[in-house]
Amino acid sequence: MQEKKEEMASTKTPKKTNLLDHNSIKHLLDESVTEIVTSKGFPEDNRMSNIRLLIGVVIIVIALFAQFYNKKFPENRNFLLGCIGLYVVFNGLLQLIIYMKEKNAILFTYAPSGSFNSTGLIVTSKLPRFSDMYTLIIASADPQSISAKAPVEFTKSVTQWFTKDGVLVEGLFWKDVEGLINEYAKETKKSK
Structure with missing residues (x-):
């Protein structure tokens, strides 16, 4: 009985979209980005x-x-x-x-609790019409802050994250977004 509960908890319904609908693809990717960023400890700023x-x-x-x-x-x-x-x-x-x-922001966050960084993030995405290139940008919510870092971004084709049935391969997408968050969070080395 316990095994069945664990098995059911581990199986999520896959996120599926219509691959012919540009807006539904962007919406699904944006929702997933929000889920990934908040799971990394950045609380959402709803102000x-x-x-x-x-x-x-x-x-x-x-x-x-x-x-x-x-x-x-x-x-x-x-x-x-x-x-x-x-x-x-x-x-x-x-x-x-x-x-x-x-602008094109999909998420504003506060700084993670226990962090030395005093600014949150602004997560922005773009998926131009008639294009398969999805751009994700992570920047500081307060660019004038002393703890603000340079924005990071990636542009990749959405075709690598979806199956031909329109199911999002969350592991691949999660890995790419998590890599971008880690790139933003890494410490900049000061030259002596």
Whole structure:
């Protein structure tokens, strides 16, 4: 009985995707990268997502006020114009945050606990349309920090990580991502 439980715990359902769908391939790889990086001791930093959610809630509240305001149209014209203005400002702010801070980032992390490094990571990925070349970049969350290291990246074809049925060969992908994390984490030797 104990052997059956261990056997069932060790067998995971394979991660499968449609190889003809560019977005589903990138999504599956990005989810796997997030899983690998967090398993290496880097806790996820959700502050940016929380800020985006808060701004989204404010936008929804503004739209609800504009929709369900007590007065009819000619009387509430100034109120509606104010709501439209606020709606545009907060949507612009949201787009600015996405464009300036997030870019192609799939994961923000804190520094691992017990680490001498004071900055977390920004993990970014790219998979251009009509291309099979997946680029993964690991950089410091605070590039101006004294403990920030140079970004590292690799670009490889997604065809080496998937079977012809669309199943992700997690061992190969895990090895490549783990190698990139180790390359980033290695100590830079100072010349004397």
